[in-house]
Amino acid sequence: MEWLETFWATYSTLVLSVGTNVLLALSIYLTLACGLLTVANAAFMGIGAYTAALLSLHGSLPFYLSLTLGALLPAMVAVMLGPPTLRLSGVYLAMATLAFGEIVRITLLNTENLTGGALGLNGIPQYTRWFDVFAIVVGALYVLLRFAGSRIGRTMMAIRQDEVATELMGHNVRAYKLFAFTLGAGLAGLAGGLNAHFTFFISPNEYGFDRGVEILAMGVLGGTGSPWGAVIGGLLITLLPELLRTLGDYRPLLNGVILILIILYSPNGIWDLKRFIRSRHFVPVS
């Protein structure tokens, strides 16, 4: 088993990143499944990461407790943020959540006493082990898969396809949207907490626009039809840069090109590529 040890020594961060990114992709899958275009997940991840890291650093709470609180705080923020913002739709919602993300980032930057400002938080204890990540990802995936086949999942899908009709059927559309938004925020916060406890160091700029876009890309690339799409998207976006490592400085270039090509040629995500090749006709995603 020596090869496993060398493999782990080299790639442990990457493997753990795959796990947290899949969690993030699942968090945005929840809102995308309701047809909500929100990009606040990076901010929720940041809130979760800072909460969990600060509790571990200064509160010396047990890891699982700080992790839980790191998931609960973003969820609470989402409960407060949701009712006013989720009235907006389409691009406006994307912009509002983008603005919220920037406000969170700038607040983290400017509350130096607590967060260390631009210098970030250093020396976060490395509590995250592979089975923590694995168990949480599998658990989240299981729950979401069960959702997808249940009344809740079907209602969400109905909201995505026709909001008005769903409301007329007697479903509380707002409550479902808020539920998806809050659960997504909690998942993102959990991913943030896990991530903070193996990267050793966090800073506000990690949770800015770029991260938000990356999360969105994971959600969309994988496809929003099933939680498995989010898994594929998370894997792809994390592993792609590693596979393209030989390209050096031009690595992001190809990354971007691949993003464009997938959007152009497989509109429902990688998940749908097989169907696209077979049928050769486009089905617009809703």
Added chain:
Amino acid sequence: MLAQQLVNAISLGGVYALFALGFTLIFGVLNVVNLAHGAIFMLGAYTALQAVLLFKLPLTVAILAAMIVTAAAGWLLDYFIFAPLRARQAPHLAPMIATIGLSISLTSTIQGMFGAENLRFPVHGLAAETLQVGGVQITALELQIIFLAFLLMTVLLWWLMHTRMGCALRAVAESRKAAAILGINVEGLFRLTSMIAASLGGVAGVLIALYTNAVFPQMGQPMLHKGIAVVILGGMGDIRGALLGGFFLGCAEVFSVAYIGSTMRDAVAFGLLFTILLLRPEGLFGKAAQRRA
């Protein structure tokens, strides 16, 4: 003091307005959120810089070169990305992701070619010359920025409101189907809009590069955020709203730096944006839901 701040606000706001104009034009006509607008803005700045450094061209010619290169980029953008997505009626999400991809690619190409470091335009004595107008100091550079920004805005507004082509463009923004039935070359106008919007972004890039004396690959990112803020302030797709929103943001930033402190400058812009989205999602100046271009 107040007048001095106002001059700063107008020159900064003019550039914001110019940038937002392109962004809002694409949204109003093509119904697309172009997240590559910031990267095109950066491309404009680099083109002008290379024209000045490499070919020793005067600044005016360099600005023209930046406009041409970014217009070409706009053409390519529409041809390769927007047109195919339009053809299959893709939802908002698709062009957003695709333009993010383009933005990443463009930024990394520029970074690979010219490095990540901060480049500067050579000093040409323009910034040093100042005029005193009734106790207000204004540099020749600021004056030129204000002049160029206003010139371009006036030309664009005149073109939109008083020419046949501008009228056709407004018709397309209103309803592309009806416009097509009336015999308007909708696809051609889409491509033209993309070119005009990109070249406006390119000029804004050169002006900001001169104003802040900094050219770097990531410069488009904060500008894109501000552009989004401006466009929301003025109402998405609303040309006059983008102009007013640009100046509004310029004022808000300059005055918050002067009276609150520089650290919260960006927070002011986004706090403002957030409040407006919650209270008036149609924008500060928008009246009805559908008032585009």
